[in-house]
Amino acid sequence: MNAHADPLRFPPGFVWGAATAAYQVEGSPLADGAGPSIWHRFSHTPGRVRDGDTGDVACDHYRRYPEDIALMRSLGLQSYRFSIAWSRVLPEGRGRINQAGLDHYARVVDALLEAGIAPNITLYHWDLPAALDDRGGWLNPDIADWFADYATLMFRTLGDRVPLWSTLNEPWVVADGGYMHGVLAPGHRSAFEAAIAAHHLLLAHGRGVQAFRASGARGQIGLVVNLEPKYPASHSPADLAATLRAEAYMNRQYLDPVLRGTHAEELAEVFGEAWPAPRPAEQMAVIREPIDWLGVNYYTRSVVRADESAWPQRASAVPQRGALHTETAWEVYPRGLTDTLTWVKNRYGNLPIYITENGSAFFDPPSAEVDPLPDPLRTQTLHKHLAAVHAAIGAGVDVRGYYAWSLLDNLEWAHGYSKRFGLLHVDYATQRRTRKASALAYAAVIAANAL
Numbered sequence: 447m448n449a450h451a452d453p454l455r456f457p458p459g460f461v462w463g464a465a466t467a468a469y470q471v472e473g474s475p476l477a478d479g480a481g482p483s484i485w486h487r488f489s490h491t492p493g494r495v496r497d498g499d500t501g502d503v504a505c506d507h508y509r510r511y512p513e514d515i516a517l518m519r520s521l522g523l524q525s526y527r528f529s530i531a532w533s534r535v536l537p538e539g540r541g542r543i544n545q546a547g548l549d550h551y552a553r554v555v556d557a558l559l560e561a562g563i564a565p566n567i568t569l570y571h572w573d574l575p576a577a578l579d580d581r582g583g584w585l586n587p588d589i590a591d592w593f594a595d596y597a598t599l600m601f602r603t604l605g606d607r608v609p610l611w612s613t614l615n616e617p618w619v620v621a622d623g624g625y626m627h628g629v630l631a632p633g634h635r636s637a638f639e640a641a642i643a644a645h646h647l648l649l650a651h652g653r654g655v656q657a658f659r660a661s662g663a664r665g666q667i668g669l670v671v672n673l674e675p676k677y678p679a680s681h682s683p684a685d686l687a688a689t690l691r692a693e694a695y696m697n698r699q700y701l702d703p704v705l706r707g708t709h710a711e712e713l714a715e716v717f718g719e720a721w722p723a724p725r726p727a728e729q730m731a732v733i734r735e736p737i738d739w740l741g742v743n744y745y746t747r748s749v750v751r752a753d754e755s756a757w758p759q760r761a762s763a764v765p766q767r768g769a770l771h772t773e774t775a776w777e778v779y780p781r782g783l784t785d786t787l788t789w790v791k792n793r794y795g796n797l798p799i800y801i802t803e804n805g806s807a808f809f810d811p812p813s814a815e816v817d818p819l820p821d822p823l824r825t826q827t828l829h830k831h832l833a834a835v836h837a838a839i840g841a842g843v844d845v846r847g848y849y850a851w852s853l854l855d856n857l858e859w860a861h862g863y864s865k866r867f868g869l870l871h872v873d874y875a876t877q878r879r880t881r882k883a884s885a886l887a888y889a890a891v892i893a894a895n896a897l
């Protein structure tokens with residue numbers, strides 16, 4: 447709360463939430479008939495995840511969600527964004543249904559509704575059923591059908607009472623991390639595969655939206671993308687061209703097909719020989735199935751220079767020494783959130799936007815000796831980004847809500863448990879949750895609907 451100036455008020459009905467993802471918080475990856483996911487395999491492959499960490503236990507959220515929902519309620523959260531582990535409900539990814547998995551998520555949804563917290567479900571947050579990966583995963587064109595069948599099952603099970611859905615979390619990271627650079631599951635390293643996966647991710651998204659419309663489910667469906675604004679390091683032609691390639695590769699690669707029906711022209715240059723022939727018009731039409739809202743995940747910006755050695759976009763980030771950086775080495779740059787939101791509005795029109803992730807990892811001790819646990823840098827960073835959202839709203843961007851990443855400290859993918867993003871501290875030795883000061887600061891903003 448800013449005690450000295452006029453408070454920054456958010457629109458009536460603005461939705462305040464927090465977010466997690468199944469593999470990062472649930473634990474119990476094979477419980478009650480669940481099948482393994484590619485992240486279960488990846489984390490159990492030596493060398494892939496820092497310190498050999500896995501999601502076998504994580505935050506034990508699969509069993510402790512009632513306690514965590516009570517904590518959400520104590521903070522005044524109005525919505526909770528979480529993901530479904532596909533291989534809990536379809537252990538082989540297709541065919542046989544695991545009723546215990548469906549029942550689990552129905553219990554979570556009903557407990558949230560009972561607590562007055564709106565569920566916001568992400569259907570795919572990177573944890574592909576391993577059995578589908580054995581059939582090629584995102585490289586197999588059949589995955590659009592597999593995903594549509596999974597989505598239909600979830601809409602039939604929960605579509606009567608879940609108001610917000612999204613198809614995919616960050617298709618760019620799935621293709622770039624999983625298939626281009628191999629740092630995320632399934633750990634492939636090929637520009638050809640990355641381009642194929644990107645197209646099938648888009649197709650699956652479109653088929654998922656079509657399935658939502660056909661299911662008669664109420665509520666609204668969207669796509670969640672990570673956006674990182676790119677600023678040229680200089681006005682040299684080389685740096686300007688590099689900045690456009692970087693922007694096309696991360697920020698326009700998925701939004702242009704979904705919202706404009708076209709591919710960013712720089713991608714043929716970025717992918718080179720790996721860029722496929724033009725896709726069939728009927729596939730581009732599926733991809734373009736209209737969505738109700740867009741989820742924007744924002745963490746940082748990058749200042750871009752031409753760099754012939756940087757593959758594949760031949761552009762690299764210029765370190766911003768002197769700026770505050772998080773434990774993930776991301777520059778804290780709140781202005782980039784305002785710029786990103788106005789960029790979306792100007793390029794794609796004013797469709798409803800939720801900030802589906804925003805947060806920061808700063809050092810917290812493994813065990814919390816005080817409650818609330820002081821976390822001044824995370825608290826300061828939160829306030830600055832909320833002010834940036836407020837500025838975008840003031841500029842006319844239709845921002846409907848904000849989800850803090852994350853509700854809980856959790857498994858930060860290949861970083862293991864070494865990076866803590868939570869509003870709630872988790873002592874992994876005891877599973878004790880402790881509110882951080884940022885959680886109380888957030889609760890005060892929610893209570894006032896103002897900064």
Ligand SMILES: OC[C@@H]1[C@@H](O)[C@H](O)[C@@H](O)c2[nH]c(CCc3ccccc3)c[n+]21
Pocket residue numbers: 467470615616619672743745803851858859867
């Ligand atoms: O890294 C923090 C969070 C993850 O824990 C979420 O699961 C994921 O949705 C997410 N995306 C981003 C921004 C995109 C990105 C992801 C991984 C590496 C670099 C950038 C940051 N985060």
